[in-house]
Amino acid sequence: MRLKATRRSDPELYGLVEEELERQQNNIEMIASESTACEELLELSGCVFMNKTTEGYPGARFQAGSQVADKMERLGIERARALYGAEHANLQPYSGSAANYGVYAAVLQPGDCVLGMRLDHGGHLTHGSPANFMSKFYRFVSYGLNAETELIDYDELESLAREHRPKLIIAGGSAYPRLIDYERIADIAHSVGGLLMVDMAHISGLVAAKVIPSPVPHADFVTSSASKTLCGPRGGLILCKAAHAKALDRGVFPGSVSSIHLNVMAAKAWLFKHAGTEAFRSTMLQVVANARALADVLGQNGFRIVSGGTDNHIVLVDLRPKKITGKVFQDALETVGITVNKNMIPSDPEKPSVTSGVRIGATAVTQRGLREPEIERIAAIMTRVAASPEDRSTLESCKEEALSLISRFPLYPEVPLA
Ligand SMILES: Cc1ncc(COP(=O)(O)O)c(C=O)c1O
Numbered sequence: 001m002r003l004k005a006t007r008r009s010d011p012e013l014y015g016l017v018e019e020e021l022e023r024q025q026n027n028i029e030m031i032a033s034e035s036t037a038c039e040e041l042l043e044l045s046g047c048v049f050m051n052k053t054t055e056g057y058p059g060a061r062f063q064a065g066s067q068v069a070d071k072m073e074r075l076g077i078e079r080a081r082a083l084y085g086a087e088h089a090n091l092q093p094y095s096g097s098a099a100n101y102g103v104y105a106a107v108l109q110p111g112d113c114v115l116g117m118r119l120d121h122g123g124h125l126t127h128g129s130p131a132n133f134m135s136k137f138y139r140f141v142s143y144g145l146n147a148e149t150e151l152i153d154y155d156e157l158e159s160l161a162r163e164h165r166p167k168l169i170i171a172g173g174s175a176y177p178r179l180i181d182y183e184r185i186a187d188i189a190h191s192v193g194g195l196l197m198v199d200m201a202h203i204s205g206l207v208a209a210k211v212i213p214s215p216v217p218h219a220d221f222v223t224s225s226a227s228k229t230l231c232g233p234r235g236g237l238i239l240c241k242a243a244h245a246k247a248l249d250r251g252v253f254p255g256s257v258s259s260i261h262l263n264v265m266a267a268k269a270w271l272f273k274h275a276g277t278e279a280f281r282s283t284m285l286q287v288v289a290n291a292r293a294l295a296d297v298l299g300q301n302g303f304r305i306v307s308g309g310t311d312n313h314i315v316l317v318d319l320r321p322k323k324i325t326g327k328v329f330q331d332a333l334e335t336v337g338i339t340v341n342k343n344m345i346p347s348d349p350e351k352p353s354v355t356s357g358v359r360i361g362a363t364a365v366t367q368r369g370l371r372e373p374e375i376e377r378i379a380a381i382m383t384r385v386a387a388s389p390e391d392r393s394t395l396e397s398c399k400e401e402a403l404s405l406i407s408r409f410p411l412y413p414e415v416p417l418a
Contacts, residue, residue: 003017021411024036024411025406025410026403026406026407027337027339027402027406028337028338028339028365028378028402028405028406029339029364030338030339030340030360030361030364030365030378031339031340031341031359031361031364032174032175032202032228032313032314032341032360032361033174033201033225033227033361034228034361034363034364035205035227035228035229035230035231035232035363035364035367036231036364036411037227037231037233037267038231038274039412040267040270040274041232041267041270041271044233044263044266044267044270045233045263045266045267046263047263047266049069049072049262049263049266050261050263052066052069052262053259054066054069054259055258055259055260057073057249057253058070058071058073058074069260069262072262072269073260073262073265075269076089076091076265076268076269076272077089077090077091079269079273079276080237080239080268080272081239082272082276083208083272083275084207084208084214084216084239085214085216085217086216086222086239086240087239087240087241087242087245088239088240088241088242088244088245088248089238089239090102090237090240090248090249090252091235091237091265091268091269092252092253092257092260092265093223093235093236093237093238093252093256093257094235094236094257094261094264095225095234095235095236096199096201096223096224096225096228096236097125097126097236098256098257099199099201099223099224099225099236099237099238100124100126100127100170100197100199100223101126101134101256102223102236102238102248102255102257103168103197103221103223103238103248103251104134104168105250105251105252105255105256106221106244106247106248106250106252106255107167107168107195107221107244107247107251108137108138108167108168110137110138111137111138111139112138112139112166112167112168113138113139113141113164113165113166114127114128114138114140114141114166114167114168114169114170115140115141115142115143115157115160115161115164115166115168115169115170116128116140116141116142116143116169116170117142117143117152117170117171117173117176118142118143118144119142119344120344120347120352121142121144121145121173121346121347122145122173122174122175122346123142123170123173123174124172124173124174124199124201126199127140127142127170127173127199128140128141128142128170141160141164141166143156143157143160144156144346145346147346147347149307150306150307150308151178152171152176152178152181154181154184157169157185157188158188161188161189161191161192162192165192165193165194166189166194167194167195168194168195168196168197169185169189169194169195169196169197170197170198170199171185171196171197171198171199171215171219172198172199172202172203172215173199173202174201174202174359175314175343175344175359176314177291177295177306177307177309177310177311177312177314177315177316178310178311178312179212179213179311179312180198180215182196182198182213182215182219183218185218186218186219195220195221195244196219196220196221197219197220197221197222197223198218198219198222198223199222199223199224200215200222200223201223201224201225201228202225202229202312202314203228203229203313204224204225204226204229204230205228205229205230205231205275205280205284205287205363206229206284206287206288206312206313208230208275208276208280208284209275209280209281209284209285210281211281211284211285211287211288212288212312216239220240220241221238221239221240221244221248222238222239222240223236223237223238224236224237224238224239226267226268226271228363229284229312229313229363230271230275231271231275231280231283231363231367232267232268232271233267233268233271234264235261235264235265235267235268237268283366283367286366286371287313287362287363287366288310288311288312288362289371289372290362290365290366290370290371290372291312291313291314291315291361292309292310293375293376293379294315294360294362294375294378294379295309295310295315296309297375297376297379297380298315298317298379298382298383301379301380301383302321302322302383303317303318303319303321303322303383303386304317304318304320305317305318306318306345306346306357313361313362313363314359314360315360315361315362316343316345316357316358316360317357317358317359317360318345318356318357319356319357319358319386320356322386322387324386324389325342325356326342326343326350326354326355326356326357326358327342327353327354327355328389329342329358329385329386329389330342330358331389332386332389332390332395333358333382333385335395335399336381336385336395336398336399336402337399337402337403337406338378338381338382338385338402340358340359340360341358341359342354342355342357342358343355343357343358343359344356344357345357362375365378365409368406368410368411370409374405374409377401377405378402378405381398381401381402384398385398
């Protein structure tokens with residue numbers, strides 16, 4: 001990319017950036033949490049707002065010289081509210097995880113009960129995993145999926161809510177390919193005197209484009225990353241009802257962040273305008289079409305698709321019919337230039353470091369311009385790799401085919417590389 005000064009002052013580091021650019025260009029990137037930042041986002045993430053320290057909120061800062069930062073933060077907030085039809089927005093969290101911590105800081109006291117989805121059924125580390133430090137402060141209880149449908153078990157969720165009366169219920173996850181009945185979960189949360197937080201980190205681009213239903217009308221709080229389907233910088237955001245605005249803002253600052261990453265906030269402000277365009281909507285429509293095409297062809301080729309398909313950008317694949325583990329398949333695909341991640345499937349008999357599944361995402365390849373015909377070719381390559389994950393000649397020919405396919409879709413067609 002245009003890293004002229006770095007190239008002069010630190011050729012070693014510049015070389016690594018070049019190497020990473022080449023890796024991204026020559027590989028078919030299908031990690032479900034990834035997207036490709038466009039040129040404006042790269043520019044804004046490195047702009048002079050990086051130089052400014054500011055804490056607090058517009059009009060009530062702790063540092064002088066924050067007038068322009070105030071204008072920029074207000075612009076970003078207005079754009080986020082308009083994009084999602086939200087009563088209040090906070091753009092200060094450093095990431096999707098930090099957005100969740102901001103809500104916890106706003107509404108929970110140590111020892112409070114929180115009901116979230118099990119990590120091995122598609123939830124997230126920050127929703128109650130014992131490995132996450134939040135579990136030291138709050139009493140997390142987990143709901144899961146119905147064993148037959150592999151959809152959220154709303155009846156179990158309801159009976160756990162009645163039993164434990166959680167202060168907060170969390171909906172949303174990292175590996176859940178289906179729509180969520182937010183209204184039903186909101187009714188359950190409110191009926192036991194609790195609040196609903198929807199973590200839409202993965203699907204916030206699809207929601208912004210109105211390709212799938214929005215949690216905003218139903219949830220007390222909605223958190224997100226900006227870098228997944230929203231295709232933005234690595235940062236977080238929180239939306240909430242006006243009644244919770246004051247508590248939320250306090251939970252974020254001074255509750256859980258200090259000085260704002262203004263440069264990243266500027267990139268988010270650009271994003272919230274861009275995500276309202278027809279061009280963004282048509283990309284998001286294609287993301288879902290591509291994910292469905294992938295699920296269909298893999299299913300026809302003998303893979304088991306968890307829940308039988310997808311409504312979003314995620315395809316969760318059970319590899320047991322192919323008699324390989326997630327780790328073996330991930331590593332074999334990496335050698336042919338297709339990047340996915342091993343992932344637990346519901347009630348996975350394997351360890352998290354091995355797994356019986358992979359999670360595949362359609363966002364980044366769709367941004368590059370791939371459509372159903374190319375996705376079907378990728379599914380065919382995956383099928384050959386799964387059949388012979390250790391056969392060198394199969395892997396060599398799959399690698400050639402993958403490279404020739406992706407080479408037709410440059411990562412940054414209009415950006416000079418140096
Ligand atoms: C559901 C969910 N919430 C939160 C996060 C954390 O987001 P970030 O990586 O921006 O901290 C993730 C990341 O994978 C996620 O899947």
